[in-house]
Amino acid sequence: MAAQQIREAVERYVQLVETGPTAEILALYAPDAVVEDPIGSDPRRGHAAIGELYDALAQVQRKTELHTLRINGNHAAVSFTLVTEAGGSRMTLSPIDVMEFDDDGRITGMRAYWGPDDMQVDKI
């Protein structure tokens, strides 16, 4: 796996978290991928379980910005900001996600580092 291929996959991931659709996000994941979001929660295995996460996001207005991306071999860590707006509230969250890739460039594992203290909610 070339670093450039992983870089493009992560950039596309952060972009798709903003725009959707869920199906295109899931296409970045291997079929048996495992996601822990946030880290420490029950792992979600496979596209159906993982898709629930992104379907929930699809209900709200959202915007993402990629900050820092680090890559080595089949591993990546990325910090980005997600801002969602719904029902008169703005939620801002800047997680650090770590991802592992298979040799086809698909995500086999993702763990999102953020805690309840990291979620900022404002009235708009």
Added chain:
Amino acid sequence: MAAQQIREAVERYVQLVETGPTAEILALYAPDAVVEDPIGSDPRRGHAAIGELYDALAQVQRKTELHTLRINGNHAAVSFTLVTEAGGSRMTLSPIDVMEFDDDGRITGMRAYWGPDDMQVDKI
């Protein structure tokens, strides 16, 4: 593990990477901790093997700055910058480290996300 206890351990870690000594850094690690720095390299298990990493740093002038810290349960992810100076060269590296802690607040695992492209070297 309270988030505050992990926060203080990570802040102390980043500070000690600047100041040393190695012994105090190792005191933050459980005896059988495993470190992968950078991620994908051979894991170092135990204080003796881990200490080699920080002993190498002890030979050079260094400065650290913590940027972002995310915590959930026994897990933390931190982005920080390390600047070292030695032999007329300045090396700047901003890794993203992920850490897992035991119930005593000691680091049981650390994986450092950075690649060769992320190390900037300048003449000084």
